[in-house]
Amino acid sequence: MDIRVENIRKQFSLYPALDDVSLDIRSGELIALLGPSGSGKTTLLRLVAGLETPTAGRIYFGDEDASLRTVQERNVGFVFQAYALFRNMTVLDNVSFGLTVRPRATRPPKAEIRRRALELLDLVQLTGLEKRYPQQLSGGQRQRVALARALAVEPTVLLLDEPFGALDAQVRQELRKWLREIHDRTGHTTVFVTHDQEEALELADRLVVMSQGRIEQVGSPDEIYDRPANPFVFSFIGESSALPVTVKNHEVWTGGRAIGLPAPHEATGPASLYFRPHDIELVEDGAALAGVVAASRRVGGTRRVELEIGGHPDRVEIDLPFDHPAGERTRIAFRPKRWRVFPAGRGS
Amino acid sequence: MVGYLTRSTPPLSDGPVPALPPVPGLIARLRPGPPGWSFVKPSILPGFRLTFGYTLVYLSLIVLIPIIGLFLKAASVPLEEIVRIATAPRTLKALEVSFGSSLIAALVNVVFGLIVAWVLVRYRFFGRRLLDAIVDLPFALPTAVAGIALSALYAPKGWVGSLFSERGPLWQWWQAQTWLPFGISEFAPNLKIAYTPSGIVIALIFIGLPFVVRTVQPVLEEFEAELEEAAATLGASRLQTIVRVILPRLTPAVLTGFALAFARAVGEYGSVIFIAGNLPHISEIAPVLIVIKLEEFDQAGAAVIAGIMLVIAFVMLLVINLIQAWSRRRFGDV
Numbered sequence: 001m002d003i004r005v006e007n008i009r010k011q012f013s014l015y016p017a018l019d020d021v022s023l024d025i026r027s028g029e030l031i032a033l034l035g036p037s038g039s040g041k042t043t044l045l046r047l048v049a050g051l052e053t054p055t056a057g058r059i060y061f062g063d064e065d066a067s068l069r070t071v072q073e074r075n076v077g078f079v080f081q082a083y084a085l086f087r088n089m090t091v092l093d094n095v096s097f098g099l100t101v102r103p104r105a106t107r108p109p110k111a112e113i114r115r116r117a118l119e120l121l122d123l124v125q126l127t128g129l130e131k132r133y134p135q136q137l138s139g140g141q142r143q144r145v146a147l148a149r150a151l152a153v154e155p156t157v158l159l160l161d162e163p164f165g166a167l168d169a170q171v172r173q174e175l176r177k178w179l180r181e182i183h184d185r186t187g188h189t190t191v192f193v194t195h196d197q198e199e200a201l202e203l204a205d206r207l208v209v210m211s212q213g214r215i216e217q218v219g220s221p222d223e224i225y226d227r228p229a230n231p232f233v234f235s236f237i238g239e240s241s242a243l244p245v246t247v248k249n250h251e252v253w254t255g256g257r258a259i260g261l262p263a264p265h266e267a268t269g270p271a272s273l274y275f276r277p278h279d280i281e282l283v284e285d286g287a288a289l290a291g292v293v294a295a296s297r298r299v300g301g302t303r304r305v306e307l308e309i310g311g312h313p314d315r316v317e318i319d320l321p322f323d324h325p326a327g328e329r330t331r332i333a334f335r336p337k338r339w340r341v342f343p344a345g346r347g348s
Numbered sequence: 349m350v351g352y353l354t355r356s357t358p359p360l361s362d363g364p365v366p367a368l369p370p371v372p373g374l375i376a377r378l379r380p381g382p383p384g385w386s387f388v389k390p391s392i393l394p395g396f397r398l399t400f401g402y403t404l405v406y407l408s409l410i411v412l413i414p415i416i417g418l419f420l421k422a423a424s425v426p427l428e429e430i431v432r433i434a435t436a437p438r439t440l441k442a443l444e445v446s447f448g449s450s451l452i453a454a455l456v457n458v459v460f461g462l463i464v465a466w467v468l469v470r471y472r473f474f475g476r477r478l479l480d481a482i483v484d485l486p487f488a489l490p491t492a493v494a495g496i497a498l499s500a501l502y503a504p505k506g507w508v509g510s511l512f513s514e515r516g517p518l519w520q521w522w523q524a525q526t527w528l529p530f531g532i533s534e535f536a537p538n539l540k541i542a543y544t545p546s547g548i549v550i551a552l553i554f555i556g557l558p559f560v561v562r563t564v565q566p567v568l569e570e571f572e573a574e575l576e577e578a579a580a581t582l583g584a585s586r587l588q589t590i591v592r593v594i595l596p597r598l599t600p601a602v603l604t605g606f607a608l609a610f611a612r613a614v615g616e617y618g619s620v621i622f623i624a625g626n627l628p629h630i631s632e633i634a635p636v637l638i639v640i641k642l643e644e645f646d647q648a649g650a651a652v653i654a655g656i657m658l659v660i661a662f663v664m665l666l667v668i669n670l671i672q673a674w675s676r677r678r679f680g681d682v
Contacts, residue, residue, distance in 0.1 A: 078577070080574050084575050084577070084578040086579075088599075097579070101579075101588045
């Protein structure tokens, strides 16, 4: 089911946690809300679930205004970071909980509930563990029970709040792949919150990058990574280097000279140049950025070098082959292969 | 000496002793002892002997020795005499009144204690701290004062008691209900509260109130809001959430509170004597009977009744503890 968030505002005490946020979630897609802590991503998720009420704005499930409906009536599946399993119930009872609390008229018969719960446990690969209690399971298993429990009510939308945040790296990797599989098999509209960009880029069909209660950019992982809409997205997603520059004569200038980067559409004036440290080429001659090596360290198969560019106190980082002979105080000239110039004033 | 059982050094023998690697300080204490039973699990925490010794001495002086003395006294009575005292109708009735009212009072306290704890934890209202402090009053108030105040209130001429008395509005209203198949006098021939077993229950409710509240409160305070939210997203109504998610988690704490309130009620004397009327075979509790025996210089008889009370109370507390241990295993740590 399509979900439409319209001009949502949420105010906690003084500051707005969400400020006029609108978002369209398409039926069946897997969408990630990504942002640093305090960006309002969890608040947005909880508003969709109905666990918070918006200060202003509306949320539509399909064509229906869900803002007026209670949590119980919205029929969402919600998975918490800390699992939130009922530890007085077995795994099977946890999964069937959503069905057993239904009013008698819509509640399936007992045998049917059991059959469906077992089927879901099979889907999350926990067959045979239905008699265990949550505290007898590992973190990864618990989160899979939580997911099965959320799926049991046939939710209109599946909402996951940092579902893998409490798990260790390896389990997280595994569950990530597996969540994608489950999503592809069941086809539920799924929204998940994460602060892990790698997770978001790998898992989601579309990303919503948020910061300070606003949506910065919505797009596919490729769009977000290759065409960041603003300095925040550029520096938040992936690695980036930034340098204050000036745009003059449709060219990028720094330290009083052009550096060979055309800027045909940018307005003249002070600006910031953004590029990825690995997306550069070393140049021998011609207009280029030139700097002196201030520090260098080996990162896996490459060498991360910090350069001081002509008189600027800020350093930029670039990646060199690990066997590059650059030593301290060596002068290096390079040009970003891909870059973005943002007008100054909205730095990050 | 008990403490020596904790030694894990193997006794010296003539044969070649397997060379242990030199492990200094704390590590040495963790070395596994001889296989089999050991009195205390190895721990790196120092001071077991000192604190355990203190615990034993303290418990002995305050609890164990007096109780052993009590049983010795009771044991000096010949067996047929013990049986005679124990099966005397007056003793049996007193024990029944004591344990019966304590049980009812503790159960009532479970229900109302839960509600009070819920209100204190879940809502923020003007005067909450004051109410919170009031809960502890039964601990601080001399029980005799409580007994006198309660009996004044619930006596037939007291504020509350007069409502239930023969000329009270409740009685009148009941009498006016002509459609009832039975009159009030058949249903409850005695609506007096003070000077009856009902009065005892009220006094015991009063002195036991703080226990359930104080044991449930911290558990409720730490209850994860997420569990309730999870239940709500799954479609559970408020009532279903409380009954199926919250209450089971409170069970161990409720049991603790129940056990404490019950134990306290069984031993209560001061407040009960004022409100109970202490009529033999009707509203006489076992502690009162013990005091009466003492006043008659029948120390042996008093010791026998006290011993019986002690055994019954101990068995009940043990059972409650077992249920608690079970529920703790079942519902996880609380």
